[in-house]
Amino acid sequence: KAGVTQTPRYLIKTRGQQVTLSCSPISGHRSVSWYQQTPGQGLQFLFEYFSETQRNKGNFPGRFSGRQFSNSRSEMNVSTLELGDSALYLCASSSTGTSAGGELFFGEGSRLTVL
Amino acid sequence: GQNIDQPTEMTATEGAIVQINCTYQTSGFNGLFWYQQHAGEAPTFLSYNVLDGLEEKGRFSSFLSRSKGYSYLLLKELQMKDSASYLCAVRDRAAGNKLTFGGGTRVLVKP
Numbered sequence: 001k002a003g004v005t006q007t008p009r010y011l012i013k014t015r016g017q018q019v020t021l022s023c024s025p026i027s028g029h030r031s032v033s034w035y036q037q038t039p040g041q042g043l044q045f046l047f048e049y050f051s052e053t054q055r056n057k058g059n060f061p062g063r064f065s066g067r068q069f070s071n072s073r074s075e076m077n078v079s080t081l082e083l084g085d086s087a088l089y090l091c092a093s094s095s096t097g098t099s100a101g102g103e104l105f106f107g108e109g110s111r112l113t114v115l
Numbered sequence: 116g117q118n119i120d121q122p123t124e125m126t127a128t129e130g131a132i133v134q135i136n137c138t139y140q141t142s143g144f145n146g147l148f149w150y151q152q153h154a155g156e157a158p159t160f161l162s163y164n165v166l167d168g169l170e171e172k173g174r175f176s177s178f179l180s181r182s183k184g185y186s187y188l189l190l191k192e193l194q195m196k197d198s199a200s201y202l203c204a205v206r207d208r209a210a211g212n213k214l215t216f217g218g219g220t221r222v223l224v225k226p
Contacts, residue, residue, distance in 0.1 A: 033213075045215060048213060055211070104214065
């Protein structure tokens with residue numbers, strides 16, 4: 001069974017640009033959560049999608065958005081990039097989602113550097 | 116909101132035992148997870164506690180006291196490969212059951 005796949009693994013952008021990150025969950029998993037990980041703030045919750053619906057959202061500005069497709073694949077987008085957006089973005093999938101006690105399976109992450 | 120505290124770093128010797136504490140404050144506690152994350156890798160699930168008591172899984176055990184807002188992860192017979200960050204995460208019903216992570220505890224195992 002393939003794990004959670006995130007693309008791209010590494011990317012460099014400049015301030016003001018926008019970026020789209022992709023996540024393919026484990027086959028059969030309908031819940032996808034996104035987290036931002038930085039040395040100073042740790043793992044911070046961005047949003048969770050379940051069956052194409054956003055089920056939960058963290059405290060991030062509107063520049064951060066996401067969506068989920070009918071095949072459960074998810075994308076997140078960050079517009080008007082700022083230096084502080086440099087981070088590791090982790091995607092996690094679950095069969096039932098965190099509300100039902102589902103264990104999260106994480107991908108390797110997409111490391112974004114904003115110059 | 117939620118407050119999850121765990122020590123930043125701990126050092127222990129190979130073969131020894133290390134206990135990583137995690138304290139939390141939530142409005143609607145609905146489960147606590149421990150994850151292990153090696154440098155440059157994805158976090159991997161270690162344990163889940165929702166009721167008070169000790170859950171044992173081989174060399175790793177996790178304890179929960181809901182009344183005290185306290186959990187610990189116990190690593191026994193430490194091995195060099197246990198050098199990693201250990202993340203405590205709490206699910207809060209009052210926050211839509213999203214998982215909130217602590218800052219993580221970096222454990223360094225020395226020979």
